Amino acid sequence: MSGLTTIAVRAARSAGDFLLRTGERLHELRVEQKGPNDFVSDADREAERRIVEIIHRSYPDHAILGEEGGAQGDSTARWIIDPLDGTTNYLHAFPWFAVSIALEIQGRLEVGVIYDPTRNELFVAERGQGARLDDRRLRVSQHGKLAGAMIGTGFPFKSVDHLDAYTETFKAVSREGCAVRRAGSAALDLAYVAAGRFDGFWELGLEKWDIAAGVLLIQEAGGAVTDIRGGDRFMATGNVVGGNLRVHQALLDTIKSHLGDDLRA
Structure with a gap:
């Protein structure tokens, strides 16, 4: 160390x-x-x-x-x-x-x-x-699809402008047959992805201090973290998707069509 x-x-x-x-x-x-x-x-x-x-x-x-x-x-x-x-x-x-x-x-x-x-x-x-x-x-999980996955999330309680878009993504992810959990600490949710306890995570409107440590944990545990477009601007936007490689991609594919133009931009 x-x-x-x-x-x-x-x-x-x-x-x-x-x-x-x-x-x-x-x-x-x-x-x-x-x-x-x-x-x-x-x-x-x-x-x-x-x-x-x-x-x-x-x-x-x-x-x-x-x-x-x-x-x-x-x-x-x-x-x-x-x-x-x-x-x-x-x-x-x-x-x-x-x-x-x-x-x-x-x-x-x-x-x-x-x-x-x-x-x-x-x-x-x-x-x-x-x-x-x-x-x-730590290693991220090996679960390969959203069906049967355990996914962490958080409601955009500070960014009510995102609430409608988030609700649509929540519906879309839930319909894939996965278990969605919201406990109230993005940092711990990200740490749980790194530990393989969650298979993936997404949330909108987070701050740098909410995600910085958890992002590195997931990356070093073999997972992926991006913004909701699949890019690397998550620290700037606060819109985060993370998970093992396959679940991360499945989350992106599921939620991106349900986001408004302001969130896709």
Whole structure:
């Protein structure tokens, strides 16, 4: 494990352990609404502060892009941080949330870490070194078609303009005979694709911090991630399709005819 990855793991565990402790007194948290169905709590902010502190202790010149703190610094090395992916779940004591940390160097993802503190599962990817869950090497599933597949997704609750298009894609995928699951943390959904627990995933309107670490995990586990046109603009658009190679292509083929012109463009 490289020094950069070691720092990412240390930061993720620190934030995750803090979230678990704080989760025992949720009634004391101050919660604010950032937008429709979009909440932030003191726990999100403090978890991000701890992550940034650990990173800057070793790499003070590195830039930060955090969900809560926004963009900080100017460097070719940038950490992309979601300190609590699944805030609404967390605030309701629903145990499906994670810490997501990625490192991008000169625009290319190099490290991805997703930590599920509830299950004490640590997903780690390094470019060219594969992906691991704790000490086990990860590979995407071998399921070859949508029928019988387990597919993760998320509703575009922050981007209501996408809701009609998303609903049509949901209908189309569901008709293929697969099981579709929506639990509320895109980071964990992507990690589960890398681990072969989900065969595929799609969602519209995500942010960079939601997907950066999970994208690298899937790629290093032998899978594919694209935007909904099959291109590489997923970090810019937030419209993501991922999975093992065959399910990824089947998802693309199924959903693309149900998208509006604004999403195809």
